[in-house]
Amino acid sequence: xxxxxxxxxxxxxxxxxxxxxxxxxIETESAPxxxxxxxxxxxxxxxxxxEWMLEWRLKAYRHFISLLxxxxxxxxxxxxxxxxxxxxxxxxxxxKPKKKLESLDELDPEILKTYEKLGIPLEEQKLLAGVAVDxxxxxxxxxxxxxxxxxxxxxxxxxxxxxxQNHPDLVQKYLGSVVPxxxxxxxxxxxxxxSDGSFCYVPKGVRxxxxxxxxxxxxxxxxxxxxxxxxxxxxxxxxxxxxxxxxPMRDENQLHAAVVELVTLDNAEIKYSTIQNWYPxxxxxxxxxxxxxxxxxxxxxxxxKISWTQVETGSAITWKYPSVILQGDNSIGEFYSVxxxxxxxQADTGTKMTHLGKNTRSRIVSKGISAGHGxxxxxxxxxxxPKADNARNFTQCDSLLVGDKCGAHTTPYVEVxxxxxxxxxxxxxxxxxxxxxxxxxxxxxxSEEATALIxxxxxxxxxxxxxxxxxxxxxxxxxxxxxxxxx
Amino acid sequence: MAxxxxxxxxxxxxxxxxxxxxLKGLNMTVRRGEVHAIMGPNGSGKSTLAYVLAGHPxxxxxxxxxxxxxxxxxxxxPEDRARAxxxxxxxxxxxxxxxxxxxxxxAGYNSIRKSRGEEEMSARLFNQMLREKAQLVEMEPSLxxxxxxxxxxGGERKRNEVLQMAILEPKLAVLDEPDSGLDVDAVRIVANGxxxxxxxxxxxxxxxxxQRILDYVVPDYVHVIxxxxxxxxxxxxxxxxVESVGYDKYEEELEKSLSG
Numbered sequence: 001x002x003x004x005x006x007x008x009x010x011x012x013x014x015x016x017x018x019x020x021x022x023x024x025x026i027e028t029e030s031a032p033x034x035x036x037x038x039x040x041x042x043x044x045x046x047x048x049x050x051e052w053m054l055e056w057r058l059k060a061y062r063h064f065i066s067l068l069x070x071x072x073x074x075x076x077x078x079x080x081x082x083x084x085x086x087x088x089x090x091x092x093x094x095x096k097p098k099k100k101l102e103s104l105d106e107l108d109p110e111i112l113k114t115y116e117k118l119g120i121p122l123e124e125q126k127l128l129a130g131v132a133v134d135x136x137x138x139x140x141x142x143x144x145x146x147x148x149x150x151x152x153x154x155x156x157x158x159x160x161x162x163x164x165q166n167h168p169d170l171v172q173k174y175l176g177s178v179v180p181x182x183x184x185x186x187x188x189x190x191x192x193x194x195s196d197g198s199f200c201y202v203p204k205g206v207r208x209x210x211x212x213x214x215x216x217x218x219x220x221x222x223x224x225x226x227x228x229x230x231x232x233x234x235x236x237x238x239x240x241x242x243x244x245x246x247x248p249m250r251d252e253n254q255l256h257a258a259v260v261e262l263v264t265l266d267n268a269e270i271k272y273s274t275i276q277n278w279y280p281x282x283x284x285x286x287x288x289x290x291x292x293x294x295x296x297x298x299x300x301x302x303x304x305k306i307s308w309t310q311v312e313t314g315s316a317i318t319w320k321y322p323s324v325i326l327q328g329d330n331s332i333g334e335f336y337s338v339x340x341x342x343x344x345x346q347a348d349t350g351t352k353m354t355h356l357g358k359n360t361r362s363r364i365v366s367k368g369i370s371a372g373h374g375x376x377x378x379x380x381x382x383x384x385x386p387k388a389d390n391a392r393n394f395t396q397c398d399s400l401l402v403g404d405k406c407g408a409h410t411t412p413y414v415e416v417x418x419x420x421x422x423x424x425x426x427x428x429x430x431x432x433x434x435x436x437x438x439x440x441x442x443x444x445x446x447s448e449e450a451t452a453l454i455x456x457x458x459x460x461x462x463x464x465x466x467x468x469x470x471x472x473x474x475x476x477x478x479x480x481x482x483x484x485x486x487x
Numbered sequence: 488m489a490x491x492x493x494x495x496x497x498x499x500x501x502x503x504x505x506x507x508x509x510l511k512g513l514n515m516t517v518r519r520g521e522v523h524a525i526m527g528p529n530g531s532g533k534s535t536l537a538y539v540l541a542g543h544p545x546x547x548x549x550x551x552x553x554x555x556x557x558x559x560x561x562x563x564x565p566e567d568r569a570r571a572x573x574x575x576x577x578x579x580x581x582x583x584x585x586x587x588x589x590x591x592x593x594a595g596y597n598s599i600r601k602s603r604g605e606e607e608m609s610a611r612l613f614n615q616m617l618r619e620k621a622q623l624v625e626m627e628p629s630l631x632x633x634x635x636x637x638x639x640x641g642g643e644r645k646r647n648e649v650l651q652m653a654i655l656e657p658k659l660a661v662l663d664e665p666d667s668g669l670d671v672d673a674v675r676i677v678a679n680g681x682x683x684x685x686x687x688x689x690x691x692x693x694x695x696x697x698q699r700i701l702d703y704v705v706p707d708y709v710h711v712i713x714x715x716x717x718x719x720x721x722x723x724x725x726x727x728x729v730e731s732v733g734y735d736k737y738e739e740e741l742e743k744s745l746s747g
Contacts, residue, residue, distance in 0.1 A: 434544065435581045441565040442541050442575050443595030443651065444602070453594055457585030457634065 031092040037061060040192050043092045047161050052172060060181035060191030067185050074185050077348040078377040078409055079317050081290065084255060091193045091226075146210075155208055155239075156201040160228050163199035170201055174232050178261040178298045178325070186257040187294045194228035194259070202237040202268075211467050213242040227258040233268035235301065240271040242470060256315075258293045266301030266328065273466055274322075275474060277314035277481075285344025285373070288316025295322035296352075299331030299360075307334040308351070309465045311474045313481050316345060321379065323352035326360035326388070333362040336462040338474070340481055341374030341406070350380035350397075350411075355388035355421070366397040367459050370406035371482065377409040384421040391421045399429040400458050402451060402482075452479040492556060492659055492690050493517040493540075499550035500532075500539045509535040511715035512551065517659070520687040524701055524726060525694045527712035528734040533694045534578060536712070537663040540692075541575040542568050555659070569595070570602040572658030576648040576665050583635035588647070589614055591635045592654055599655065620653040624680040642673040649680040660684070661692045666700040678703030698730040713737045 031039055040061045044054040067073070068086065150157050156167060163171050181191035202208055233239055243260075256278070262270050272295075281288025291314075297306035308322035324333030335351035353362035368376040378397040399408035408429055416423065432454050440450035456463070456475055463471045493516070500510040509532045517523055527533050539546050540553065542565035553560040560568060583591060589610075597607040608616075617631055624646040636644050645665055652660050665681065666674045678700045685691065685704070693704060701709075701723060709725040710717045711734075718737050719725065729737075 433581070436583055438541075438543055438565060439577065439581050439583070440591070440595070442569055442577075443592065443655065444566055444569040444599040445595055446564075446566050446598070449594065449598060453586055453591065454583060457583055460585035 031090060033090050034087040035061075035064075035089070035091055035193070039091050043193055043195070046092065047164070049164055050168060052168075053164055056176065056181070057192050060188050061193075063182055064185070064188035064192055067188060072185060074319075077319050077379070078375065078411075079319060079346045079348050081317055081346075084290070086189075089225075089255060092195070149209065153206050153209065154203045155206060156199065157212055158199055160194070160197040160199050160230065163230075167199070167201065170232065171199070171230070174230055174261065174263055175228075176261075178263060178296050179259050179294050184294060186292045187259050190226050190228060190257045190259045190294070194226045197228040197258070198231075198241075199229070200231040200239065200241065202231075202233045202239045204234045205236045206234075207237065208239040211240045211242050225256045225258075227256075229258070229260040230263075231261070231270055231272070232263045233265065233270050233304075235265045236267045237265075238269045238271075240467065241273070242467065243272065243274040244276050254287075254290055256289055256291045256293065258295075260293070260295040260322075262297035262306055264297070264299050264301060264304035264306055264328075264331075267303045268301060269305040269307075270297065271307045272297070272309070272322070273470055274308075274310040274312075275470060275477065276310065276312045276318070277477060279316075280314050280343060280345050281316040283343055285316070288345075289314065291315035291318045291320065293318075293320040295320060296325065297323070297333070298325040299328050299333060299357075301331070302328040302357070303330045304328050305332040305334075307332075307336070307465070309334075309336040309462065310338070310349075311462070311466070311477070312337070312339040312347060312349060313477055315347075318345075318347040318349055320349050321351055323354070324362065325354045325356065326362065326391075327356045328360075329357040330359045331357055332360070334465075335362075335364045335366070336465045337366045338369070338459045338462045338478075339367070339376055340369045340371070340478060341376045342371040342481060344373050346375045348377040348379055350378045352381040353383065353393060355382075355384045355391035355393070358387070358389045359391070360388055361392045362394075364393070364395040364397070365461050366395075367462055368397070368399045368408055369402065369455055369458070370399070370408050371402035373405050375407045375409075377411060379411045379413075381413040381415065382423060383414075384416040384418050384423075386417045388418050389420050391418065393421075393423045395424065396426040398427065398458070400455065401429070401431045402455075448483060452482050455482065490518055491516050491554075492519050493560075493692075494554040495551070496553070497551035498536075498539070498548065498553060500535060500546055500548045502535065503545045503547070506547075508549070509715050510539065513712075513716060515710065515717060517690045517692065519658070519690050521708065522685065522691045522693060522704060522706045524704075524706035524709045524723075525692060525712055526696070526698075526709060526726060526729050528738070529696075531712045531734075532715040533712055534663055535715075537575055537578075537661045537692075537694055540568075540661055541565060541573065566598070567602075569655075570599050574652050574655055574657030574660045576652060576660065576662040578663040578667060580636050580644045580648055582637045582639075584637055586635050587632055588635050589617055589631045592617065592651060596654060617650075617654065621650055623653050623683060624649045625676050626650055641668045642670075642677075645669060645673070645677050646680070649677055649684070653680070653684055657689065659690045659692070661694070663694045664696060665693070666695055666697065671699075674700055675703060698726045701726045711737050713741050716741070 031042055040057050044057055179187050181188050200212060231241060262272060264270055278289040278291060299306055306324045310322060312318050322335060326333050333353050337349060339347045339349050341347045350366060351364055364380055366378045368378055370376040382393045384391045395412060397410050397412065401408055410427055412425060414423060432451055436454055437447060437450050440453060441447060455478060463474055466474055495513055495515040498510050498513040501508045525533055535546060539548060548561050555571060593610060593613045600607060618628055621628055621631060626646050630643060639647060648665060665677050682704050706723055709721055709723060711719040711729060718741050
């Protein structure tokens with residue numbers, strides 16, 4: 001299991017007996033760059049984690065190192081970037097990973113402009129940008145009422161760090177149960193060094209009365225680059241979770257390797273919506289976030305349902321495949337996605353639907369839009385296992401091209417091991433047609449307004465699955481992002 | 488001359504990259520309040536004229552000029568022509584999937600209002616107006632909430648075009664074969680809708696293949712267009728003449744005059 005390199009490091013430390021060689025750095029709340037077993041131990045100690053958590057992190061770390069040593073980085077995605085130096089990354093930096101800004105004047109004017117276009121209130125802008133917010137900020141009272149309401153229903157909603165301390169049974173039972181640390185390269189890395197994230201548990205029979213969002217949990221809003229989220233919906237419960245925000249987040253971290261795990265027990269449902277608008281890099285393709293995320297849900301119980309909806313407009317590179325394991329009989333998995341790439345952005349995204357139980361159903365609707373020099377790939381797998389009698393899948397993956405320097409690719413995989421399965425696949429690739437544009441312009445719309453309208457129509461099927469306010473934001477976000485991309 | 492709304496002088500135009508000349512020195516003057524019918528055989532340049540006036544990027548003007556209320560129309564972007572009050576009813580309106588008709592029209596309507604410094608209209612008020620005007624062309628109200636032209640029958644598309652004209656209240660409406668492909672009843676409905684949109688301050692250019700629609704929308708002038716030129720102009724009786732003698736006669740005459 002462990003590579004020679006890991007052992008030698010361990011030995012080195014044991015020889016000196018000096019466990020945390022960078023103890024002075026604790027003062028500055030930040031570890032030196034680089035990844036080692038010490039760093040993993042340091043992170044765990046810093047969070048005052050129980051032994052089992054540290055053990056799990058260490059196992060993940062060793063697995064990651066063995067993958068790294070054997071150069072088993074995922075290479076199959078249709079993306080291109082310079083190699084990442086994992087020894088140059090700072091893996092622990094807390095509790096203030098980002099420098100607080102004194103005022104919005106210090107913020108990138110481009111980001112400010114987008115905030116204005118999206119109509120984000122000033123106080124909220126400050127929060128997003130990491131500007132120190134007044135204690136009297138209205139949201140504080142909002143957060144308090146919100147927490148009281150949750151407690152009334154017995155819903156646990158806290159940071160992952162708090163959950164490890166206060167709900168160890170639940171965390172131990174479910175953490176890694178959907179995405180084991182051995183799952184893939186970035187999942188291994190995340191498991192070793194995850195900083196924080198959200199934890200949610202909805203008890204039996206409880207229907208969460210409002211949409212949960214990390215926005216209400218500002219204490220961990222800055223959980224940094226290796227976020228870990230776990231949501232468990234117990235029997236007969238329901239929860240809708242919103243991740244992210246349509247406004248671009250100021251962020252200095254280049255690599256984001258998050259893991260999200262969802263579990264539904266019998267008759268439970270989780271709806272997970274994401275709007276991702278991380279920094280995409282400048283107009284020449286310089287900078288920007290590498291968003292390498294593993295998201296997976298497990299419909300563990302019968303008649304349970306997991307639905308992913310994502311709107312991906314940011315990041316230099318997006319690499320994510322929110323998937324569903326349909327284990328319980330009659331369970332349902334859904335994936336609705338809009339991915340927009342412009343400038344030099346690259347996206348390789350899609351889903352994996354694994355049918356294990358009988359009468360399981362899955363639905364995939366993917367809409368890729370490429371503009372500028374953007375590259376957009378849909379990659380999906382529908383897998384029907386031998387015992388999954390009467391499994392059904394419907395897949396629709398459409399691509400729309402704006403301009404003639406962008407690219408769209410569709411890579412659907414199908415593996416069927418049960419001949420009662422019923423699979424349907426529809427795909428469309430096309431351009432925003434000149435005739436459609438002219439029709440809209442003849443009715444008074446500028447070519448930018450016309451393009452945005454046509455693209456919004458193209459995305460309608462996905463947007464209608466978003467909670468209303470989110471859908472409105474997604475529409476405005478698309479318009480803001482397309483500005484200047486239409487020639 | 489002073490009250491001419493549209494002045495077309497020696498207009499030459501070709502289509503796209505093929506560089507096939509379609510309009511060859513076309514002349515026409517339209518004053519406010521007038522209805523001009525343009526008749527002609529297939530390929531004579533009727534639709535090209537409509538597209539060139541509206542600014543379709545697939546057509547290239549190679550000569551001549553067009554003044555719209557004294558302004559150089561050909562220098563304007565298609566949306567600016569629309570905002571200035573020019574409306575084109577499409578012969579083959581396209582589908583815009585996922586965009587509700589109400590949403591589509593309100594976007595255009597408000598864009599035009601904004602360009603005039605007027606306030607945008609709320610969705611509630613706009614939809615109310617839309618439902619009222621839909622009655623003008625006996626349009627099924629449910630169509631308003633459907634995607635633009637998606638799954639619309641030929642007749643529904645044509646009615647939809649007239650509805651859009653009613654909403655956008657243009658100064659000049661160019662109607663490209665609003666009757667093509669329609670049965671007798673549908674022609675009557677569309678034609679009655681157009682007739683009710685006739686105003687003393689609005690001009691209409693009605694392009695058609697058949698005389699039938701002109702029984703309802705009686706034109707002030709009829710022009711016969713052959714091979715990119717207007718070969719004969721007259722009053723409404725000319726349409727009846729065309730109907731009885733066919734286009735061959737005009738084509739032959741043109742050939743003779745060109746060779747002579």
